[in-house]
Amino acid sequence: MGISGINDGWFIEMSDQSFAGQARALKVKSFLHHGRSKFQEVLVFESESYGNVLVLDGIIQATERDEFAYQEMISHIPLYAHLNPSKVLVIGGGDGGVLREVVKHNSVNSVTLVEIDETVITLAKKYLPSMSSAFNHPKVDVKLQDGFMYLRAAAAAHQKFDIIITDSSDPEGPAAAFFQKEYFQLLFNALNGTGIVIAQTSENVWLNLQYIKQLMTTAREVFPVVNYCYTTVPTYTSGQLGLIVCGKKQGTNLVQPIRQPSETEQENMRYYNSQMHSASFILPTWAENCLNR
Numbered sequence: 001m002g003i004s005g006i007n008d009g010w011f012i013e014m015s016d017q018s019f020a021g022q023a024r025a026l027k028v029k030s031f032l033h034h035g036r037s038k039f040q041e042v043l044v045f046e047s048e049s050y051g052n053v054l055v056l057d058g059i060i061q062a063t064e065r066d067e068f069a070y071q072e073m074i075s076h077i078p079l080y081a082h083l084n085p086s087k088v089l090v091i092g093g094g095d096g097g098v099l100r101e102v103v104k105h106n107s108v109n110s111v112t113l114v115e116i117d118e119t120v121i122t123l124a125k126k127y128l129p130s131m132s133s134a135f136n137h138p139k140v141d142v143k144l145q146d147g148f149m150y151l152r153a154a155a156a157a158h159q160k161f162d163i164i165i166t167d168s169s170d171p172e173g174p175a176a177a178f179f180q181k182e183y184f185q186l187l188f189n190a191l192n193g194t195g196i197v198i199a200q201t202s203e204n205v206w207l208n209l210q211y212i213k214q215l216m217t218t219a220r221e222v223f224p225v226v227n228y229c230y231t232t233v234p235t236y237t238s239g240q241l242g243l244i245v246c247g248k249k250q251g252t253n254l255v256q257p258i259r260q261p262s263e264t265e266q267e268n269m270r271y272y273n274s275q276m277h278s279a280s281f282i283l284p285t286w287a288e289n290c291l292n293r
């Protein structure tokens, strides 16, 4: 089986749906794993300049060099916008980076991670040790299951969470259902009254503003508070990666963090701080006009 995207010692990421007419390339130092799991094509390679890289279905998921910018923002924005987050659900996130960030919060009593593909977890433990360090944390419970099905069952069992983080892959593979209205409805139902949900949009304002607008319109049909914020990650979606954040309670302030990191918590963070939290919601004028006016 050939490896998608490999050409003359380079891995080239191309996606006609998300980034038509352009590509991103990383030079390969060595191949660490390649195969097809039950759900997707999985590649792990050592790159020349970004450390080890995880690729699913030809799309970069995480690199050792810049992953913290993604994991910290998708985790700490909802957690610091919530007064007392105790029960957290992560959908996807098989590399473990979000778990690593969530367990930094003392108020968190339990984190459930629902990952469809065990192969990703196994490979992360082997090749991405700094990301996967929290899998054995006593507060962590891992379920190998489809996140959508898990949420349906949670709704039927009236299970509720304070924070839900959708750390899924792009809408083209097993994560397709995560970008539909029914998913937002399931998320809404699975949240406590003051709950907050955050999801990666797989998109940035340069590449597909109309898609983000449509996603926010869908989310606004379900949630009273919906915002778009972003983080900067060189290896995702041209460097600016959007996150959609929704509050269940009318008037929830997602932009100003309600809590600040303690000194010890801040020492363990490389990207997130309270100023960055608020700044990540400020958009350039043309994007602001399209998404929020």
Ligand code: SAM
Residues within 6 Å of the ligand: 056, 060, 061, 062, 070, 091, 092, 093, 094, 095, 114, 115, 116, 117, 120, 145, 146, 147, 148, 167, 168, 169, 170, 173, 174, 175, 176, 200
């Ligand atoms: N930060 C990454 C990005 O945006 O490119 C996402 C990282 S994480 C590795 C994405 C994970 O979502 C993958 O491990 C994938 O197997 C998982 N995933 C995709 N569809 C899923 C589903 N339906 N249920 C649970 N997990 C799913």
